[in-house]
Amino acid sequence: xxxSRAELEQGDALVQACARGDRRAFHQLYVNExxxxxxxxxxxxxDASLAEDALQDTFVxxxxxxxxxxxxxxSARTWLFGLLRYRLINQHHRSRREAFEPLPGDQWPxxxxxxxxxxxxxxxxxxxxxxxxxxxxxxxxxxxxxxYQGFTYEQIADxxxxxxxxxxxRVRSGLKGLQECLRL
Amino acid sequence: MIPxxxxxxxxxxxxxxxGLLSPEQAAEVERWLEQDDDAAQLASHWQAHWxxxxxxxxxEPLPPGxxxxxxxxxxxxxxxxxxxWQTLWQSPSLWRTVSAGLLxxxxxxxxxxxxxxxxxxxxxxAPGEAASPGWRITVSDRGDLQLTPLADSEYPVDRSxxxxxxxxxxxxxxxxxxVNPGQPLVLPASRVGDVESGQLFELTLEPPGGSPxxxxxxxxxxxxxxxxx
Numbered sequence: 001x002x003x004s005r006a007e008l009e010q011g012d013a014l015v016q017a018c019a020r021g022d023r024r025a026f027h028q029l030y031v032n033e034x035x036x037x038x039x040x041x042x043x044x045x046x047d048a049s050l051a052e053d054a055l056q057d058t059f060v061x062x063x064x065x066x067x068x069x070x071x072x073x074x075s076a077r078t079w080l081f082g083l084l085r086y087r088l089i090n091q092h093h094r095s096r097r098e099a100f101e102p103l104p105g106d107q108w109p110x111x112x113x114x115x116x117x118x119x120x121x122x123x124x125x126x127x128x129x130x131x132x133x134x135x136x137x138x139x140x141x142x143x144x145x146x147x148y149q150g151f152t153y154e155q156i157a158d159x160x161x162x163x164x165x166x167x168x169x170r171v172r173s174g175l176k177g178l179q180e181c182l183r184l
Numbered sequence: 185m186i187p188x189x190x191x192x193x194x195x196x197x198x199x200x201x202x203g204l205l206s207p208e209q210a211a212e213v214e215r216w217l218e219q220d221d222d223a224a225q226l227a228s229h230w231q232a233h234w235x236x237x238x239x240x241x242x243x244e245p246l247p248p249g250x251x252x253x254x255x256x257x258x259x260x261x262x263x264x265x266x267x268x269w270q271t272l273w274q275s276p277s278l279w280r281t282v283s284a285g286l287l288x289x290x291x292x293x294x295x296x297x298x299x300x301x302x303x304x305x306x307x308x309x310a311p312g313e314a315a316s317p318g319w320r321i322t323v324s325d326r327g328d329l330q331l332t333p334l335a336d337s338e339y340p341v342d343r344s345x346x347x348x349x350x351x352x353x354x355x356x357x358x359x360x361x362x363v364n365p366g367q368p369l370v371l372p373a374s375r376v377g378d379v380e381s382g383q384l385f386e387l388t389l390e391p392p393g394g395s396p397x398x399x400x401x402x403x404x405x406x407x408x409x410x411x412x413x
Contacts, residue, residue: 003266015413026258030251042244057380061352063258063346068355078232083352089203090409091209101320128233128238146202147237157358175198176191182195184229 013078018066026063032060040096044088044150054091058084075132088150109161131181139174141168186216197223208311209406211350211384216355218399279299305411306385308406318406321385327373331363337405339365339389345405346394350384351377357399361388384412 019023034055041051052084061083069079130139142160145151153171159166178184187193198212199205217224238294306321331347339345347360348370360376363369386407388400395401 013357027251030246030254034246034250036238038246039241039244040238043241048247052250056250056257059254060257063254066357075235076229076233078228081238082231083236085203086352087382087407090207090384126236128236132237143202144237146204147234148241150203164291169205172195172199175195175202175303179194182229182233184226184233 008075008077011080012071014070015062015066015069015079016071018063019069021167022089022117026059028050029062029080037080040082040154041084042146044085044157046149050091054087055086057087057124060085081116101178127182128178131178135174135177139170142171143174144176185310186212193223193224194226199231201227202235203396207384207409208404211386211407212311212403215357215400232298259276260396286381303379304379304410305413306408306410308385308387308408310406311404318385321408321410323376323379323410327376327379329360329371329373329376331371333366333368336366339405341394343394343402344390344394346388346390346400346402348386348388349376351380359398361393362394371408381412382411383409384408 011029014025014029014032018029037058038051038055039132041054045051045054049064058080062080069076073079107139142151142156147155147160151159153164153168156162156171157167160167162170186357189197196205197217200210200234203210205213218229302322304321306324307317308319308321310316310318317334318337320334322332323329333350345363345365347363348357349360350357358377360371361369374413384407386400387405388395389402390400391402
């Protein structure tokens with residue numbers, strides 16, 4: 001079993017232990033997952049204090065709702081990041097301050113490999129990277145701004161100085177390309 | 185409105201997972217996902233894929249004190265597995281009741297009680313009509329909720345208006361009971377539960393007596409999210 005698979009399975013076991021009231025498992029889950037969740041929250045909010053608040057609220061939700069986690073619906077890590085992003089999106093903690101901060105993916109060639117070259121075997125997490133690289137930069141960047149920075153369509157259009165209708169069209173075209181590449 | 189075209193539906197889910205939809209659209213999609221297993225599964229697949237993008241970020245050092253704050257806040261939830269007497273002894277609702285009794289005694293002895301300060305407010309608007317607030321919600325520092333009509337609205341006499349909240353999609357929407365059109369409603373903290381910033385509240389039109397399911401089944405009349413004051 002590779003390391004990443006083992007990590008995901010450990011996460012599932014830790015959340016299940018949280019559901020039984022295991023505080024040590026809860027702490028271990030925090031140690032394992034919170035550093036990267038904090039990175040996403042900080043980039044999303046553009047504010048360290050708001051990012052910490054979101055992370056705190058998310059882990060409180062994890063403790064309260066661990067019994068509702070179902071591993072057959074996805075990994076614990078997917079569940080944790082889903083809870084975090086739901087909170088970030090709902091609180092509208094969307095900042096424009098770091099609009100031009102480099103995003104993961106900015107350095108990829110434009111365009112990357114064709115959809116046929118995507119490696120989609122078993123690793124969903126790797127597949128999204130492969131498929132994002134197949135998109136033209138003008139499709140990829142607004143999608144990444146939405147994912148990493150929580151930008152709305154309007155904020156993306158303002159930041160890139162592109163008409164709103166054009167941005168919507170590019171994002172939807174990019175999402176369609178991703179969907180085809182991911183075979184969803 | 186959820187589109188009928190399957191390609192449009194799939195794109196809507198992709199936009200939802202990315203957080204690109206308005207609060208009203210997102211609430212509608214969340215209700216759809218609760219009822220449609222195929223749609224929910226597609227949303228789960230998107231989330232699992234996007235995890236790969238999150239993993240490109242460099243982990244950041246955790247600030248000192250954050251874990252202690254989480255520990256403190258979850259300590260109360262941890263008491264749920266303790267013996268009943270201990271749970272009751274440490275129950276906020278028990279002490280809220282006891283405190284309320286003591287406060288009543290103090291009020292009777294000393295005079296009127298201060299009005300509890302609101303800590304959250306929600307303006308409920310008709311979907312897509314931001315300039316038309318229909319109801320206002322205030323949640324006091326004691327956790328009590330007051331729902332107040334702001335405008336005269338007409339409702340079908342053969343239907344019921346039901347009040348809902350959604351704090352976490354994993355838990356699904358929770359009914360807060362039926363509402364008499366045009367009449368204010370006060371709910372105690374024990375009925376409302378914890379309220380957090382961004383929490384969704386809505387009024388839906390349901391069959392007489394309320395939704396036959398444990399979720400909204402009718403159209404959304406008014407919707408809004410909690411804002412901390």
